[in-house]
Amino acid sequence: MSADVSDLSLVRRVQRGDKGAFDALVLKYQHKLIKLVMRYVRNPAEAEDIAQEAFIKAYRALPQFRGDSAFYTWLYRIAINTAKNAVVSRDRSPVEYDLDRNNPDESYDMQARLKDSETPEGLVLTDEIRSTVNAAIEALPEDLRTAIVLRELEGLSYEEIAAAMDCPVGTVRSRIFRAREAIDHRLREVFEGGLGRAEELG
Amino acid sequence: MNEELDSQLSAMFDDELPSAECELLARRLSRDEPLKARWGRYAVIGAAVRAERGVRLSARVAGRVSAVISAEPALAGTAMSPRSGPFASRWWRPIAGAAVAAGVAAASVLWLRSQVLPESASLITQASIPATVAAPSPVSTAEPDSYVVPQTPERRVVVPSTELANYVVAHSEFSSPVTRRNLLSAFMASESGTAGAFAGSEEPVEDAQDNAKTTQ
Numbered sequence: 187m188s189a190d191v192s193d194l195s196l197v198r199r200v201q202r203g204d205k206g207a208f209d210a211l212v213l214k215y216q217h218k219l220i221k222l223v224m225r226y227v228r229n230p231a232e233a234e235d236i237a238q239e240a241f242i243k244a245y246r247a248l249p250q251f252r253g254d255s256a257f258y259t260w261l262y263r264i265a266i267n268t269a270k271n272a273v274v275s276r277d278r279s280p281v282e283y284d285l286d287r288n289n290p291d292e293s294y295d296m297q298a299r300l301k302d303s304e305t306p307e308g309l310v311l312t313d314e315i316r317s318t319v320n321a322a323i324e325a326l327p328e329d330l331r332t333a334i335v336l337r338e339l340e341g342l343s344y345e346e347i348a349a350a351m352d353c354p355v356g357t358v359r360s361r362i363f364r365a366r367e368a369i370d371h372r373l374r375e376v377f378e379g380g381l382g383r384a385e386e387l388g
Numbered sequence: 389m390n391e392e393l394d395s396q397l398s399a400m401f402d403d404e405l406p407s408a409e410c411e412l413l414a415r416r417l418s419r420d421e422p423l424k425a426r427w428g429r430y431a432v433i434g435a436a437v438r439a440e441r442g443v444r445l446s447a448r449v450a451g452r453v454s455a456v457i458s459a460e461p462a463l464a465g466t467a468m469s470p471r472s473g474p475f476a477s478r479w480w481r482p483i484a485g486a487a488v489a490a491g492v493a494a495a496s497v498l499w500l501r502s503q504v505l506p507e508s509a510s511l512i513t514q515a516s517i518p519a520t521v522a523a524p525s526p527v528s529t530a531e532p533d534s535y536v537v538p539q540t541p542e543r544r545v546v547v548p549s550t551e552l553a554n555y556v557v558a559h560s561e562f563s564s565p566v567t568r569r570n571l572l573s574a575f576m577a578s579e580s581g582t583a584g585a586f587a588g589s590e591e592p593v594e595d596a597q598d599n600a601k602t603t604q
Contacts, residue, residue, distance in 0.1 A: 191407045192400040195414040203464030206418030209454050213428035214401065216449040217435035224442050233442075234449050241453045249463055315445040319436035337402060338437040344404045363398040369433050370426065377429075 334365035
């Protein structure tokens with residue numbers, strides 16, 4: 187499977203004037219981008235603003251995107267530059283923490299600081315979403331749980347997961363889909379009924 | 389919801405869907421709000437599994453971006469082709485477009501005139517032919533009513549002139565006054581030339597008729 191083909195098909199639609207396709211790209215990458223920007227700014231609300239600005243810049247620059255690199259790589263660079271400019275313009279020192287690094291003490295400290303600046307509503311909803319997703323994963327059959335964790339946590343391709351689980355790629359696809367369906371079923375209850383803030387999803 | 393469709397959506401989210409299916413699903417995804425919401429929840433699941441701390445999973449970025457973009461013009465037709473460069477969308481584009489349009493208009497005028505003139509010439513010939521054929525020799529004993537009456541050329545002259553006139557009127561809606569004046573002048577000149585040619589062409593006919601009558 188060629189990499190980035192799904193993003194590219196959405197990108198091409200945006201380039202042909204389909205704004206709805208860009209919504210799908212934003213939905214897919216907003217969390218990753220906010221996490222990325224939070225290496226540079228402390229406040230999650232500020233990170234959201236910068237991520238929003240980066241997405242809008244990306245939309246406006248999309249006619250120049252030729253697909254030489256993956257869409258997210260291109261978006262990543264735009265977000266980094268936007269974050270750096272925001273830090274410079276606000277005369278703040280960038281936060282050098284990288285939450286991807288394996289330093290539990292630093293990450294814990296950073297997480298605590300980040301949490302302090304979140305709004306209570308966002309924090310409650312985020313915690314409820316996390317606990318719901320985790321509970322749903324725990325309730326999954328073993329083969330589904332392994333497949334979704336290898337995909338989402340380890341970032342393995344379907345082919346790699348098939349090799350790891352000793353099953354066909356089609357089975358992997360089916361297991362991941364069924365795992366997502368089970369989690370999504372629980373998640374919808376949170377958004378639609380739990381806190382009544384389903385509209386905040388997007 | 390269709391299970392196969394959801395399965396495809398899940399595979400597309402992981403970039404594991406064949407390209408052709410991606411194209412079709414991307415089209416549907418951009419328009420189908422429930423499908424888009426499901427797509428968004430798949431992203432939330434991934435973020436939650438990866439425990440992306442500090443990130444609000446109820447992020448409103450997508451809604452805010454969508455609101456801003458909806459107020460902007462669509463990008464239709466602006467995708468950069470591999471061969472286009474930094475000068476691809478510059479000032480000369482409108483001028484080039486106008487030049488092409490002017491070229492097409494000029495070619496159309498020349499073509500129409502070339503269509504009118506040969507037809508006029510052929511009509512001249514046709515009008516002359518009866519005179520030649522009908523011109524009786526002094527020894528002719530042809531019946532008085534047997535000579536050929538040529539078809540009236542006026543009707544056939546009007547057709548190309550009307551086409552040209554219609555074209556000039558249509559063109560004048562888009563042309564500048566100077567261009568329009570030049571074109572009208574050219575039209576008038578060609579019209580008078582054509583009329584003159586036919587005026588001359590009728591004379592032999594009359595002569596032929598006179599000649600025919602004199603032989604009766």
